Structures are given as structure tokens and as C-alpha cells.
Amino acid sequence: MSDVVLLCAQNLTRRFGGLAAVNQVSVDLWLGRIHAVIGPNGAGKSTLANLLSGDIAPSSGTVTLGGIDVTGWTPERISRQGLGRSYQKTNIFLPFTVWENVRLAAQSRAPHASRWLSRATGFADINMRAAQALELSGLAARRDAIAGTISHGEQRQLEIGMTLATAPRVLLLDEPLAGMGVAEAERMVALLQRIKPDHAILLVEHDMDAVFALADRLTVMVNGQVIASGTPAEVRADANVQSAYLGQDN
Numbered sequence: 540m541s542d543v544v545l546l547c548a549q550n551l552t553r554r555f556g557g558l559a560a561v562n563q564v565s566v567d568l569w570l571g572r573i574h575a576v577i578g579p580n581g582a583g584k585s586t587l588a589n590l591l592s593g594d595i596a597p598s599s600g601t602v603t604l605g606g607i608d609v610t611g612w613t614p615e616r617i618s619r620q621g622l623g624r625s626y627q628k629t630n631i632f633l634p635f636t637v638w639e640n641v642r643l644a645a646q647s648r649a650p651h652a653s654r655w656l657s658r659a660t661g662f663a664d665i666n667m668r669a670a671q672a673l674e675l676s677g678l679a680a681r682r683d684a685i686a687g688t689i690s691h692g693e694q695r696q697l698e699i700g701m702t703l704a705t706a707p708r709v710l711l712l713d714e715p716l717a718g719m720g721v722a723e724a725e726r727m728v729a730l731l732q733r734i735k736p737d738h739a740i741l742l743v744e745h746d747m748d749a750v751f752a753l754a755d756r757l758t759v760m761v762n763g764q765v766i767a768s769g770t771p772a773e774v775r776a777d778a779n780v781q782s783a784y785l786g787q788d789n
Contacts (some may be wrong), residue, residue: 541570542781545739546622546709551600552589554624562763563574563600568709568739573731574740575754579783583763584743585627588711591741604709619648623707627675627714629694633687637678637697638669640686644655644701645669669704676700677730696730709739716746728752759783 546568547722553561561583574760576584582748589595591602601610609617618624624638629715632640645668674719676696682691686697695715715731716724731740744750750757750771757774759767767777775781 541572543570544568545570545605546591546741548591549601549603550589551592551602551631552596552598553586553590554598559763560636561590561597564758564760564763566741566758566766566768568741568757569737570708570747571736572755573735573740573742573753574756574758575744575750576758577747577750577762578760581762582760585713586763588624588713588741588743592622592711594624597646618705621706621708622711623702623704623709624649624706624715625695625715626709627717629691629692629698629747629788631686631697631701633685635686636682637684637700638673638682641673641676641678641700641704642666642669645672645704648705652745668706672700672704674784675703675733677726677733690723692719692726695719695723695727699730699734707738709741710734711741711743711751713743714745715742716744716749724749734737 548566548768551561551564552559564587566574569640570592576587578584582701586595590597593612596611601608604617604620607620609620640648642665649665673682676699678693678696678700681693699715716727719727724746731753742753754771757769758765759780761783766783767774767780
């Protein structure tokens with residue numbers, strides 16, 4: 540495993556009035572590792588992801604991405620610094636083809652503003668990056684399908700493919716397996732294993748089978764606070780976790 544930390548969050552706190560939705564949470568994301576965040580509904584998991592991506596500004600604490608302090612940056616600026624994000628609700632262009640969705644994502648990283656004067660299909664570098672993301676996401680065979688007609692699992696794969704097309708180093712994935720059947724979940728797990736070596740990944744997920752199959756490190760949140768963090772084996776054996784989340788018989 541790599542010893543490179545790509546994202547470091549220190550003592551992140553977000554208050555909404557008197558409620559601390561996230562309270563003094565710290566997390567490091569390492570290249571080539573998946574760090575899963577689990578906990579019951581309302582634990583603060585998605586709020587933590589929003590703080591890391593810039594969708595919500597922290598009340599206190601810092602976020603460093605690639606050695607640069609990005610605390611308080613806009614989501615767009617953080618994204619261009621090398622962070623990709625997927626959300627609980629699939630966020631794709633339903634009337635467009637799978638290929639058009641991924642190419643648009645790749646096009647968002649075009650370095651020259653003047654390119655809007657030319658046809659997007661003519662940019663070899665953009666098309667190559669889109670093709671690589673499509674292959675990596677496992678959707679090359681579905682290239683010409685309309686995004687609104689493919690299965691739920693394929694739409695989730697497409698969203699990750701679009702994220703990959705923006706060339707991120709860090710990925711924040713919010714419940715990518717939600718609503719999937721067994722076969723779709725297996726494909727998503729395989730996808731995450733494929734992209735793991737070249738990325739640092741934060742995985743927010745309720746599917747415990749997938750979490751324990753994928754995660755190198757686990758953080759458990761309850762009521763906005765971390766109650767345990769460590770390897771999957773350490774967390775599974777933690778008495779506080781068993782009582783608060785996993786259940787005494789796990």
C-alpha cells in the first residue's frame with residue numbers, strides 16, 4: 540500500500556444552530572486505500588462528505604488536499620484540485636448517451652476557454668480520457684445507450700465513470716451501492732476494486748458486506764461523532780460499535 544496521504548481533514552465541525560451535525564472529526568485518505576465511513580441514519584456521514592467536497596463550509600477545522608489547504612474553497616475549485624464526488628441521488632444527463640455523459644465530464648477539464656468555438660467531438664485528448672473512464676467503469680459496451688434507459692446499477696457506474704473522466708486523485712462516494720440487487724452490487728464492488736490502486740477513496744455505505752469486502756480502514760460515526768476508527772477487524776471487535784451499530788451478535 541502507498542504511504543501517500545492525499546486528503547487530510549482535521550477536527551472538522553459543522554454546526555446548524557445548536558446541533559453539531561459533525562463534531563471534531565478527523566480523517567486521512569491514502570492513495571490506494573478505501574476508507575469507509577459507516578453509522579446509522581443521521582450519524583453525519585453525508586455531512587462529512589459535503590464538508591470534504593466544499594458543498595458545506597465547516598464551522599471549524601481544516602481540509603488539506605494534495606498538500607494544499609482547501610478549507611472554505613468552492614466545490615468547483617476543490618474539484619479542479621483533484622477531488623471527485625458522487626452523491627446519494629444519481630446525477631447524470633438522462634437524455635444523453637452514456638458516451639456523451641462521460642465526454643461532457645472530461646470536457647469540463649479542458650484547459651482552454653476558446654475551445655467552445657470548436658466541435659467537442661474533435662478533441663482527441665478529451666475523447667481519449669472519456670474512453671478510458673468508460674472502459675474503467677465497465678460501460679464500454681453500453682457506450683451508445685441512452686442514459687435514461689440503462690439500469691439503476693449501470694447509472695451508478697456511469698456517475699462514477701463521469702467522475703473518473705475529470706481525472707481526480709481523491710474520490711468521495713456516497714452510498715454507491717444503494718438500491719442495487721446482488722449482481723449489480725457485485726459489479727460495483729469490482730469497479731471500486733479496479734479504481735482503488737490509483738485513488739484515495741472515501742466510501743459512505745450501508746451495505747456491510749461490501750464495506751467489509753472493500754475497506755482498508757473504517758470510521759464509525761454516531762450523532763456526528765467518531766466512536767471508533769481502525770481496520771475492519773478492529774472495528775468489528777469494538778464493543779462500542781457492536782452496541783451502537785453492528786449489533787451485539789456481530
